[in-house]
Amino acid sequence: MSFAAHLISGISLGSVYALIALGYTMVYGIAKMLNFAHGDVIMIGGYVVFVTVSGMGMNPLAGIVVSMAACTVLGVVIERVAYRPLRGASPLAVLITAIGVSYLLQNIALLAFGSDPKAFSNVVTLPNLELFDGQLVIKSVTVVTVAVSVVVMIGLTLFVKKTKIGRAMTAVSEDKGAAQLMGINVNGTIAVTFAIGSSLAALAGVLLCSAYPSLTPYTGSMPGIKAFVAAVFGGIGSIPGAFIGGILLGVIENLSKAYISSQLADAIVFSILIIVLLVKPTGLLGKQVQEKV
Amino acid sequence: MKKKLLSLVLAGAMTAAVVTGCGNSASGSQTSDGADSQTEESAADSQTSDGASSGDTFKIGGIGPLTGSAAVYGVAAMNGSQIAVDEINAAGGINGMTVELNFQDDELDAEKSVNAYNVLKDWGAQVIDGSVTSACSIAVSDKTHEDQMFQLTPSGSAVDCVQYDNAFRICFSDPNQGIASAQYISENKLASKIAVIYDSSDVYSSGIYEKFAQEAASQSLEIVYAGAFTADSNKDFSVQLQKAKDAGAELVFLPIYYTEASLILTQAADMGLDVQFFGCDGLDGILDVENFDVSLAEGVMLLTPFAADATDALTVKFVEAYQEKYGETPNQFAADGYDTIYTIKAAAEKAGITAGMSTEEICAALTAAMPEITVDGLTGEGITWDASGEPSKAPKAVVIKDGAYAAM
Numbered sequence: 042m043s044f045a046a047h048l049i050s051g052i053s054l055g056s057v058y059a060l061i062a063l064g065y066t067m068v069y070g071i072a073k074m075l076n077f078a079h080g081d082v083i084m085i086g087g088y089v090v091f092v093t094v095s096g097m098g099m100n101p102l103a104g105i106v107v108s109m110a111a112c113t114v115l116g117v118v119i120e121r122v123a124y125r126p127l128r129g130a131s132p133l134a135v136l137i138t139a140i141g142v143s144y145l146l147q148n149i150a151l152l153a154f155g156s157d158p159k160a161f162s163n164v165v166t167l168p169n170l171e172l173f174d175g176q177l178v179i180k181s182v183t184v185v186t187v188a189v190s191v192v193v194m195i196g197l198t199l200f201v202k203k204t205k206i207g208r209a210m211t212a213v214s215e216d217k218g219a220a221q222l223m224g225i226n227v228n229g230t231i232a233v234t235f236a237i238g239s240s241l242a243a244l245a246g247v248l249l250c251s252a253y254p255s256l257t258p259y260t261g262s263m264p265g266i267k268a269f270v271a272a273v274f275g276g277i278g279s280i281p282g283a284f285i286g287g288i289l290l291g292v293i294e295n296l297s298k299a300y301i302s303s304q305l306a307d308a309i310v311f312s313i314l315i316i317v318l319l320v321k322p323t324g325l326l327g328k329q330v331q332e333k334v
Numbered sequence: 335m336k337k338k339l340l341s342l343v344l345a346g347a348m349t350a351a352v353v354t355g356c357g358n359s360a361s362g363s364q365t366s367d368g369a370d371s372q373t374e375e376s377a378a379d380s381q382t383s384d385g386a387s388s389g390d391t392f393k394i395g396g397i398g399p400l401t402g403s404a405a406v407y408g409v410a411a412m413n414g415s416q417i418a419v420d421e422i423n424a425a426g427g428i429n430g431m432t433v434e435l436n437f438q439d440d441e442l443d444a445e446k447s448v449n450a451y452n453v454l455k456d457w458g459a460q461v462i463d464g465s466v467t468s469a470c471s472i473a474v475s476d477k478t479h480e481d482q483m484f485q486l487t488p489s490g491s492a493v494d495c496v497q498y499d500n501a502f503r504i505c506f507s508d509p510n511q512g513i514a515s516a517q518y519i520s521e522n523k524l525a526s527k528i529a530v531i532y533d534s535s536d537v538y539s540s541g542i543y544e545k546f547a548q549e550a551a552s553q554s555l556e557i558v559y560a561g562a563f564t565a566d567s568n569k570d571f572s573v574q575l576q577k578a579k580d581a582g583a584e585l586v587f588l589p590i591y592y593t594e595a596s597l598i599l600t601q602a603a604d605m606g607l608d609v610q611f612f613g614c615d616g617l618d619g620i621l622d623v624e625n626f627d628v629s630l631a632e633g634v635m636l637l638t639p640f641a642a643d644a645t646d647a648l649t650v651k652f653v654e655a656y657q658e659k660y661g662e663t664p665n666q667f668a669a670d671g672y673d674t675i676y677t678i679k680a681a682a683e684k685a686g687i688t689a690g691m692s693t694e695e696i697c698a699a700l701t702a703a704m705p706e707i708t709v710d711g712l713t714g715e716g717i718t719w720d721a722s723g724e725p726s727k728a729p730k731a732v733v734i735k736d737g738a739y740a741a742m
Binding site: 255 | 401402403405406441534561562563564566567569570572573574576577579580593596597600604605606623624625626627
């Protein structure tokens, strides 16, 4: 019974990682850049909901919509101002810029909201599921997060495979130059990718803060890093891989906390990552892409 | 470049060696070294010219987190200190000197705490009230020791906060809190099966836990589960709580800060875990977390030397003044801050501090006076100190009832 409880809490944690990892992997898969500011866009999304719902008394659903809209704009602006001018630059320059944007967002939040922790009101007001006379409790926010992750994963896969703009994204990811020659607006396509990635970050932020209701300017950074690990674990660039990687990471983390050592949990998680990458460098679902000469 | 750095370090070491001496009690100031003669001279000048006129000031520099995740502590300590300063000034000051308090923010960051100390030194601080938290206090004490400035921390509870002779504290040390918690639980028969959730990456939390575990063994309390977490995984506590539940714990001991504790209480309520929670002074402030549902904290007990609803005259007067000035009920850190200022006053009067004395002389005189004074404060009656900097007083516990502290 307690094993089931640990498993469920692991899935709860993992579903949040999965949702964040979907945004990470989407941007990496198409723009081929690591957007380290993703975790901080999540934090901004959390603050927007905190201000609109707890502060201004808006309906939670309306708050989430406002937050997604705000983060979409934020993501597009970041891409336009910080990343697009560096499109031809070395990947290292872009990576450093992304880290800079991450710190910029954290410090803006620090100035605007202070670093006092805010207790976030859970926006998922459904009752918790109680099984076996309350011995096993599944939080409603967990159910919602898993459901949202699955829907997002399927939606993104269909979007990339079936729609015109989705196929443009695939083309851009394979070869920017050739895509441009074929008449695809590369900058526009990448901007759309950032818009989608950032609106997913807002959604992830709301669910992260609902599950673990403490909001500070640094709320997004550690889950962001773990979600990045999850995305690499599942095979970065692969949408189903990000989902599976996230869930597995959460489950491994909580099971090692429960059965091995609560202090060593993070060390164990990262050791497993190293082993997986040694055995299968592209991650669980990553494809080995042949470099064409 | 390396050579330059080395020579800088060596020069720094030499300066430090020349200036040390504060620690060696009163005799240190008598044989005050040549390097200080200039400052002493100028100090003597100002003494003769100003005398003990009412224009003299005694400058106290305060350091604590006024923003950030521990802001509740710092703001309370600052407000408490300010009330004491106002009272003392209204009653004629310390030895005829008007007290000035300048409180700087350190955001719970050791580096910023040292910056705050440097700001205060430039301002002309003569003694330091702070820092409010352990790690910051330790960082500042390295500097005050170097500069020979007297330091009294209201609530820096880690052992190393008072490692230097010029540093003292008002609150209990971490080991003392761990021991006192175990004794309190055992004497009041609160539980026999205990689970502990602590932060292994934090010196305050792990320090209390270690001593608690030792004392629990000798009090025949059984620790059925000890779950650690670190600063990198301080969001999800469901595993630790589930393990505590499975182990049949009747009481969960939380020697941690209130930010994590508020998450633990929320998650415990979600999973229907109904046990007694018991914490130390780090839990103080949990009722002030913005938007936190205080009903979750109902029945939580914490070891704190101050309860705002106590009926002794001193507490009643302080609580009234605090509520009038700041519009809220003071917590333990406010009381610590208040006692800090009165302790400085008692030591300064005992040592006969006058306006003309240099910072080093004040430090030596106050260090010598501390073991000789007895302070009746808000956080304990008849508090005394030994030369190591540790206070001696009796612990008290409070329980949270209807969203406020109640004495037990």
